[in-house]
Each structure stands twice: as structure tokens, then as C-alpha cells.
Amino acid sequence: MIFIILVSSTxxxxxxxxELFFPNKSTSYMGVTLDNGKTRxxxxxxxxxxxxxxxxxFSHNKFNGKGMQIAPKNKYIENCGEGFIYVGxxxxxxxxxxxxxxxxxxxxxxxxxxxSDKPCKLLSSNPDTLRNxxxxxxxxxxxxxxxxxxxxxxLPNGFGIYYDDECFTIVESKEGNQYGLGLMLIPSVGxxxxxxxxxxxxxxxxxxxxxxxxxxxxEERRRARQDLLNAFADFxxxxxxxxxxxxxxxxxxxxxxxSTIGSGINSGNTVSTWNSSKTxxxxxxxxxxxxxxxxxxxxxDSNTYSSYESQLIKMxxxxxxxxxDSQRRSIQQSMKKIRTKWESRGFQMFHSxxxxxxxxxx
Numbered sequence: 001m002i003f004i005i006l007v008s009s010t011x012x013x014x015x016x017x018x019e020l021f022f023p024n025k026s027t028s029y030m031g032v033t034l035d036n037g038k039t040r041x042x043x044x045x046x047x048x049x050x051x052x053x054x055x056x057x058f059s060h061n062k063f064n065g066k067g068m069q070i071a072p073k074n075k076y077i078e079n080c081g082e083g084f085i086y087v088g089x090x091x092x093x094x095x096x097x098x099x100x101x102x103x104x105x106x107x108x109x110x111x112x113x114x115x116s117d118k119p120c121k122l123l124s125s126n127p128d129t130l131r132n133x134x135x136x137x138x139x140x141x142x143x144x145x146x147x148x149x150x151x152x153x154x155l156p157n158g159f160g161i162y163y164d165d166e167c168f169t170i171v172e173s174k175e176g177n178q179y180g181l182g183l184m185l186i187p188s189v190g191x192x193x194x195x196x197x198x199x200x201x202x203x204x205x206x207x208x209x210x211x212x213x214x215x216x217x218x219e220e221r222r223r224a225r226q227d228l229l230n231a232f233a234d235f236x237x238x239x240x241x242x243x244x245x246x247x248x249x250x251x252x253x254x255x256x257x258x259s260t261i262g263s264g265i266n267s268g269n270t271v272s273t274w275n276s277s278k279t280x281x282x283x284x285x286x287x288x289x290x291x292x293x294x295x296x297x298x299x300x301d302s303n304t305y306s307s308y309e310s311q312l313i314k315m316x317x318x319x320x321x322x323x324x325d326s327q328r329r330s331i332q333q334s335m336k337k338i339r340t341k342w343e344s345r346g347f348q349m350f351h352s353x354x355x356x357x358x359x360x361x362x
Contacts, residue, residue, distance in 0.1 A: 017053045017070065017148065020163060021045050021187070030185050031058070032193065032205075043170060043183035043193060050075065055161060055170055056090065063090035066172075068149070068159050077101070079118035083109060085133050087150060087159050100150075100158075102133040131157070149173070171196065223306050226350065230299050290347065298347050301338045305350070308335045312354040319361050328359050 021030060031044020040046070040058040048054060052075070056067020068087045069077060077083040080101055088099020094117040101110040101123065108131045113120045136147040136156065149160015156162075156173035163169075171182030177199070184192045190207030290298075308331045315323050335355045342349045 017045075017055075017161070018047055018051060021053070021168065021185075022047050023187075030187060031183060031191060043181070045168075045170070045185070048072075056159075062093040064092065065090060066159065080110075081123050083123070087133075088114065106133040108132060223310070226306065227303075230302060234295065234299060290345075294345070298342050298345075301342065302349070305335055305338045305352070309352045309354050312357060316357070316362050323359070325359055328357070332357070
């Protein structure tokens with residue numbers, strides 16, 4: 001592997017990174033997120049409003065942890081004199097803890113502590129000539145790769161970015177070797193977090209897995225809402241049944257004593273309530289036209305339908321290990337049978353998209 005210094009000045013570093021990471025100007029962030037992309041959380045790259053770049057860790061949209069900020073051309077890092085690049089710790093969006101500042105020539109001008117978003121001491125007038133911030137190009141087996149980051153003795157040493165054929169790798173290096181936690185970004189595909197130790201790479205998570213987890217959580221929330229609605233419907237139907245029978249007794253002039261919800265009516269009639277399995281023979285619900293026994297049976301089948309739906313979602317989520325085409329078709333036939341049975345009886349039934357799933361990976 002041969003390293004070649006490509007650019008001795010970092011004056012165009014931020015602009016180059018903006019163009020590399022964000023060829024589409026409508027995009028300003030690439031990396032790990034929460035809440036369906038609404039919250040930056042984890043390793044990522046952000047194009048700043050002044051056209052500078054931040055590369056590093058986020059926590060709930062704020063810079064937190066190890067990170068690197070590069071100022072736009074002809075500007076400097078705020079509160080840092082002629083500092084053009086900052087590499088170090090962040091806390092709630094401010095530079096805090098150990099960090100380093102480099103000038104526009106890539107020379108190290110400060111290495112020490114930061115507090116309240118600025119260095120604790122005066123910037124050095126005698127920079128360390130062994131450590132700098134540079135562009136390097138290195139070739140391996142005829143292929144070129146660019147490194148932008150901290151360098152010592154012409155080798156990647158510190159925090160930086162590797163770029164090769166639209167693939168970005170953000171990671172720390174020591175004497176030219178990558179180590180620790182990192183992030184690989186392919187703008188047209190997604191991201192993957194990894195850990196490298198002694199030259200061995202272990203994938204920790206990726207955008208595809210995150211999307212699947214978010215889809216499962218969305219389905220779980222939808223089912224929970226449906227269960228709550230079903231429970232409320234049971235309660236409302238029971239209340240309607242009680243009210244209907246009370247009205248019937250009053251209309252018939254029956255002087256029997258009326259009990260509260262959960263008990264019968266002392267008139268010789270047996271009244272259905274929301275938590276009772278007994279029903280009044282021949283009575284019907286006031287609003288739906290279905291008796292309580294039918295409603296309870298329908299709700300049991302609705303739960304079975306939801307259980308079938310969960311099996312299909314799980315089959316899709318773990319497609320490689322759990323997908324079974326004949327089982328999928330059998331489950332879908334059972335779902336359709338349940339749905340059409342109750343629709344033919346005048347009930348409204350939820351029609352899941354998974355009932356029509358063609359078996360292809362979603």
C-alpha cells in the first residue's frame with residue numbers, strides 16, 4: 001500500500017466534502033437516525049448552514065461525542081481564532097473536553113482542552129510538524145482510495161474519512177490501520193455501522209435492519225390500537241344491550257328491579273352485559289343489529305386474524321430463515337375465510353395488506 005500526499009492545503013476540504021457527500025443539494029444529512037429519519041442519533045455527516053461540514057456522533061440532533069468540524073472556504077471555526085478544522089469531543093453541540101485545532105494549511109495549532117465551545121489556552125504559534133490534517137491518496141492492487149483526516153508521518157493517524165467509488169468510511173486510524181467503531185455510507189444504498197479490531201470487521205447494524213424494526217414497531221402499534229378499539233367496542237355493545245333491555249322492560253310496564261352493569265335484571269329476563277357471557281334470547285344490539293354473542297364471536301376471530309397477520313410479518317422480517325410459501329398461502333386463505341365470513345354477516349372487518357402479500361420480500 002502506497003500513500004501519496006494529494007493536497008498539502010486543506011483550504012478546499014469542506015467544499016470538496018460537501019460535493020462528495022451531498023451531490024443532491026436537497027440532502028443535508030447522511031447517517032444513523034431514529035423516529036423514521038426525524039432524529040439524528042449515532043454516527044453521521046451533516047452539511048452545516050454555512051456550507052461547512054460536521055462528521056461524527058450525534059445524540060438527539062446535537063453533536064455529542066467524538067466529531068470533526070471543517071469550516072467552509074475563507075472562514076474559520078467559531079470561537080477558535082484561525083482554527084479551520086476541529087477534531088475532538090462535543091457535548092450538547094459545543095466543543096468540550098480534549099480536542100485539536102488545525103489551520104487552513106492543515107498544521108496543528110492547538111492540542112488540549114476545550115470548554116464553553118472554545119480552547120482553554122492560547123493557540124500555539126509553533127505547530128507540531130509531525131501531525132497535520134491532509135488529503136492522502138493511497139493505492140492498493142491498482143485501486144485508489146482517498147483519505148481526508150488527521151495524519152502523522154504521512155499515515156492516517158486519528159479521525160478521518162476514507163472515500164472509494166462512492167463509498168465513505170468514517171473511522172479512526174492508528175499508524176495507517178483502522179480501529180474501533182466506524183460507519184460506512186453508500187448514499188444510493190444506505191449505511192452500516194461496524195467495529196474493527198486487529199484487522200477484523202464486525203457489522204453491528206445497518207439501515208435495512210433499522211427499517212425492518214421500524215416497520216415491526218409500526219405494526220405492533222397498529223395492532224395495539226386495534227385491540228383497544230375492539231375492547232371499547234365490546235364495552236359499548238354491552239352498554240347498548242343493557243340500555244335496550246331496560247327500555248324494553250319500561251315499555252312493557254315491568255316493575256322489576258334493575259341491577260347495575262355486570263349483573264342481571266330481576267325480572268325473569270337474563271341481560272347481556274360487557275363482562276357477562278349470558279345473552280337475552282331474541283334481543284339485539286341497539287346500534288349494530290347484532291347480538292352480543294355474535295359480537296364476541298366476531299372479536300375472537302378478529303384476534304385470530306391479527307395473529308395470522310403477525311405470523312406473515314414475522315415471516316417477511318426473517319425472510320431468509322422463516323419464509324415458507326405454502327404456509328403463507330394457507331395463512332392467507334384462513335385470513336380471507338375469517339374476513340369474508342363476518343363481512344357476509346354485515347360486520348366491518350379490517351382487511352390487512354398482508355392477506356394479499358405475494359410472498360416477495362418487502
